[in-house]
Amino acid sequence: MTTQVVKPPETARTGDHPPLAGPDFALRVVDLKKRFGARQVIKGMSVDVPRGSILVILGGSGMGKSVLMKHMIGLLKPDAGAVIVDGQDITRLKPLELKQTRGKFGMVFQNGALFDSMSNWENVAFPLREHRKDLKGAALDARVRELFKVFSLDPDAIGPRSPSEVSGGQRKRVALARAVALEPQIVLYDEPTTGLDPITTDQVDEMILAAKHKLGVTSIVISHDIASAFKIADDIIFVYDGEIVCRGLKSAMLASEHPFVQRFFATWKEKNV
Ligand SMILES: Nc1ncnc2c1ncn2[C@@H]1O[C@H](COP(=O)(O)OP(=O)(O)OP(=O)(O)O)[C@@H](O)[C@H]1O
Numbered sequence: 001m002t003t004q005v006v007k008p009p010e011t012a013r014t015g016d017h018p019p020l021a022g023p024d025f026a027l028r029v030v031d032l033k034k035r036f037g038a039r040q041v042i043k044g045m046s047v048d049v050p051r052g053s054i055l056v057i058l059g060g061s062g063m064g065k066s067v068l069m070k071h072m073i074g075l076l077k078p079d080a081g082a083v084i085v086d087g088q089d090i091t092r093l094k095p096l097e098l099k100q101t102r103g104k105f106g107m108v109f110q111n112g113a114l115f116d117s118m119s120n121w122e123n124v125a126f127p128l129r130e131h132r133k134d135l136k137g138a139a140l141d142a143r144v145r146e147l148f149k150v151f152s153l154d155p156d157a158i159g160p161r162s163p164s165e166v167s168g169g170q171r172k173r174v175a176l177a178r179a180v181a182l183e184p185q186i187v188l189y190d191e192p193t194t195g196l197d198p199i200t201t202d203q204v205d206e207m208i209l210a211a212k213h214k215l216g217v218t219s220i221v222i223s224h225d226i227a228s229a230f231k232i233a234d235d236i237i238f239v240y241d242g243e244i245v246c247r248g249l250k251s252a253m254l255a256s257e258h259p260f261v262q263r264f265f266a267t268w269k270e271k272n273v
């Protein structure tokens with residue numbers, strides 16, 4: 001299959017120094033490259049995320065979306081390129097500095113990644129106990145209770161059980177509550193709505209939009225849900241085989257000449273356009 005790679009303008013700047021992040025950008029990825037063994041998983045990706053905006057990452061399975069996101073939060077080190085958060089290249093930070101920077105992020109991992117040895121209540125309370133030493137006793141309980149309510153979880157019924165004792169959708173919502181507990185500036189969601197029913201999916205979308213409008217939170221969301229992507233995104237990147245092959249909003253995605261992008265949207269187009 002021939003692949004026509006439509007690069008956004010900034011990926012053409014290969015060889016330039018990474019641009020310094022101005023106050024407008026929460027996060028910039030600059031010409032990122034990563035190889036696992038013989039497989040070049042990220043082949044030079046660049047994307048700027050304006051502060052307070054929502055970037056959606058679309059693409060097929062195994063194309064490098066989760067690997068890209070793990071670089072954004074400093075969980076993986078690239079072979080080349082930079083990830084600039086508040087003017088600082090986080091790929092060059094020492095472990096302790098990186099730990100401090102992580103306080104700016106909340107992340108919902110693809111598999112939920114809750115601590116199974118703790119109750120759901122303790123999972124949500126965990127980041128607060130670690131980082132908000134001022135919150136204790138009744139104040140801590142009230143904050144955890146509030147977070148459960150935001151995600152339509154009954155704190156008395158769901159709280160005492162372990163993550164393995166609740167449904168997949170409930171587990172996902174516990175993970176969301178934990179990710180936003182510290183009110184981070186940037187929240188990364190790896191498939192937050194996969195496996196959720198349409199009503200809960202809508203609630204998660206509304207929550208991401210509310211975080212943007214009410215709190216100015218920047219969100220980066222990996223999704224397979226086209227309707228949800230079009231609803232929430234300020235910008236969309238489509239990842240294919242380690243490259244960004246299409247960038248823009250609905251019109252750009254639907255007009256793409258890349259064969260995989262066309263296939264990805266074909267069924268949706270038949271039903272909706
Ligand atoms: N730690 C790792 N070591 C080696 N290979 C890895 C590692 N993490 C990811 N990969 C490989 O990198 C490629 C991209 O994986 P990634 O998890 O980013 O895919 P994805 O686009 O998120 O897919 P999905 O939609 O299925 O979640 C895959 O071939 C995967 O096997």
Ligand SMILES: [Mg+2]
Nearest residue numbers: 065066110190
């Ligand atoms: Mg993934």
